[in-house]
Amino acid sequence: MSGTWINVILDILICISLLSGTFFIVSASIGILRFPDVYTRLHAATKGSTLGITGILIGSFLFMYVEHGIVSGKLLLGILFILLTAPVTGHVLGRAAYYSGVPLSDKSVEDEHKKNLEKVKDH
Amino acid sequence: MKNMLDVTQSLVQISVTISIVGVSISLLLLLYRTVKGPTNPDRAVALDTIGVNIMALAGLIAVYLVTTKANDVVLLIGILLFIGNVGLAKFLEKGVIIERNMD
Numbered sequence: 001m002s003g004t005w006i007n008v009i010l011d012i013l014i015c016i017s018l019l020s021g022t023f024f025i026v027s028a029s030i031g032i033l034r035f036p037d038v039y040t041r042l043h044a045a046t047k048g049s050t051l052g053i054t055g056i057l058i059g060s061f062l063f064m065y066v067e068h069g070i071v072s073g074k075l076l077l078g079i080l081f082i083l084l085t086a087p088v089t090g091h092v093l094g095r096a097a098y099y100s101g102v103p104l105s106d107k108s109v110e111d112e113h114k115k116n117l118e119k120v121k122d123h
Numbered sequence: 124m125k126n127m128l129d130v131t132q133s134l135v136q137i138s139v140t141i142s143i144v145g146v147s148i149s150l151l152l153l154l155y156r157t158v159k160g161p162t163n164p165d166r167a168v169a170l171d172t173i174g175v176n177i178m179a180l181a182g183l184i185a186v187y188l189v190t191t192k193a194n195d196v197v198l199l200i201g202i203l204l205f206i207g208n209v210g211l212a213k214f215l216e217k218g219v220i221i222e223r224n225m226d
Contacts, residue, residue: 007128007131008127011132012134014135014138015131015134015138018138018183018186019138019142021179022141022142022145022146025146025175026146026149028149028172029149029150029153029172029176030152032153032156032168032172033152033153033155033156041169045169045171049172049176050175053179056142056183057178057179057182059182059186060182060183060185063135064191064194067189068191072191074194074198075194077198078182078197078198078201081198081202081205082175085201085204085205086175088205088209089171089205089208089209092209093164093171093208096164096167096212096213097215100215102162102164
C-alpha cells in the first residue's frame with residue numbers, strides 16, 4: 001500500500017522527462033533547419049540533441065524501473081556513450097568542414113582559426 | 124488512491140504518444156536538410172542528428188510497447204552512429220578512410 005504514492009510520483013517524473021526531451025530534440029532540429037551555415041548548425045546539433053536524448057532515455061529508464069522492476073544498465077550506458085561521443089563527433093565534423101573549405105556565413109564577423117593558421121605558417 | 128494511479132498511467136501513455144509524434148516531425152525536418160543541404164558537411168551533420176533521433180525513437184517504442192527487448196537496440200544504434208560519423212568525417216576531410224602509407 002505504501003508503494004502506490006511513489007508510483008504516482010515516478011509516473012509524473014516520466015511524463016516530465018519525456019516531454020522535455022522531446023521539446024529539446026524538436027528545437028535542435030528546427031535549429032539545424034534555420035541556422036545559416038554549417039558551424040552554427042553543429043552548435044545546434046551537438047548540444048540540443050544531447051540534452052534531448054538524455055531526457056528521453058532517463059524517462060525510459062524510470063519506466064523500466066516502475067513497470068518491470070529492473071534497473072536497465074543498457075540505457076544508462078547509452079546515456080554515458082552519447083555524452084562521451086557527441087562532442088567528439090561535433091569536433092571531427094567541424095574540422096572536416098573547415099579543411100574542406102566550407103565558407104562561413106555572411107553575418108560572421110571574425111575567423112580566428114585562419115589567423116592562427118597564418119601565425120603557425122610564419123614560424 | 125487506485126484512481127490516481129490509473130490517471131497517471133494513462134498520462135504516461137498520452138505523453139509517450141506526443142513524444143513519438145514530436146520526434147517524427149523532427150525526423151522530417153532533418154530529412155529536408157539532408158536532401159537540400161548546400162554542402163556535404165551539412166548533410167553529415169543532419170545525418171548525425173537523424174541517428175540520435177532514431178535512438179530516441181527506439182527508447183520511446185520500448186516504453187510504448189511495454190517491453191525490455193528494445194534496450195539493446197538503443198546502445199547498438201549509438202555505437203554504430205559514432206563509428207559511421209567518424210569515418211564519414213575523415214572521408215570528407217582527406218578523401219580516404221584507411222590510409223596505407225603511414226610511414
